[in-house]
Amino acid sequence: EDKVVQSPLSLVVHEGDTVTLNCSYEVTNFRSLLWYKQEKKAPTFLFMLTSSGIEKKSGRLSSILDKKELFSILNITATQTGDSAVYLCAADNYGQNFVFGPGTRLSVLP
Amino acid sequence: DADVTQTPRNRITKTGKRIMLECSQTKGHDRMYWYRQDPGLGLRLIYYSFDVKDINKGEISDGYSVSRQAQAKFSLSLESAIPNQTALYFCATSDLTTGHYEQYFGPGTRLTVT
Numbered sequence: 001e002d003k004v005v006q007s008p009l010s011l012v013v014h015e016g017d018t019v020t021l022n023c024s025y026e027v028t029n030f031r032s033l034l035w036y037k038q039e040k041k042a043p044t045f046l047f048m049l050t051s052s053g054i055e056k057k058s059g060r061l062s063s064i065l066d067k068k069e070l071f072s073i074l075n076i077t078a079t080q081t082g083d084s085a086v087y088l089c090a091a092d093n094y095g096q097n098f099v100f101g102p103g104t105r106l107s108v109l110p
Numbered sequence: 111d112a113d114v115t116q117t118p119r120n121r122i123t124k125t126g127k128r129i130m131l132e133c134s135q136t137k138g139h140d141r142m143y144w145y146r147q148d149p150g151l152g153l154r155l156i157y158y159s160f161d162v163k164d165i166n167k168g169e170i171s172d173g174y175s176v177s178r179q180a181q182a183k184f185s186l187s188l189e190s191a192i193p194n195q196t197a198l199y200f201c202a203t204s205d206l207t208t209g210h211y212e213q214y215f216g217p218g219t220r221l222t223v224t
Contacts, residue, residue: 042200048212088152098204
């Protein structure tokens with residue numbers, strides 16, 4: 001059975017801290033790993049990773065994939081209160097469907 | 111205008127009632143999905159459709175049915191709603207032809223079954 005696990009499930013930090021969110025997956029016919037940010041509404045796309053070891057960056061956010069060990073991390077540096085959200089990762093089962101993890105709820109305190 | 115729309119945005123219904131949630135998209139994507147989200151469980155796939163004639167069950171299809179009326183429309187029905195179907199429901203689309211596989215989500219429908 002396809003599965004995606006995220007850790008931690010919940011995290012509270014203060015502004016300026018750096019956080020690392022983890023995502024591991026077991027998916028047949030894996031093609032890509034996607035990260036989404038969900039505030040109070042629909043998830044919004046952050047990154048798509050298809051190749052091992054190639055870091056993707058967007059401002060203070062970065063992510064990398066390890067296809068040998070079947071995991072990905074999402075780093076957020078110099079966190080701000082606006083980073084407070086649920087971060088979801090999803091494994092793309094070669095376009096058949098997307099398997100989502102439970103999400104990590106990040107709270108950034110001022 | 112939003113690319114993926116859902117109606118209604120909020121709905122309260124009683125146990126045993128039939129209810130339909132509708133999703134429309136203007137992105138021209140072939141693939142459409144219905145998910146439900148429960149606290150602590152992330153998004154779980156109910157049904158997905160790769161085109162008008164191709165509909166597939168997801169992880170939790172029991173108690174639900176779908177209809178793909180056109181490329182742009184994908185409806186989810188609860189034939190006889192029950193309280194444990196209270197959840198936030200999302201429709202999503204994706205398109206493989208561009209090589210970008212991310213999904214685009216609608217704003218969600220909050221359904222409460224009493």
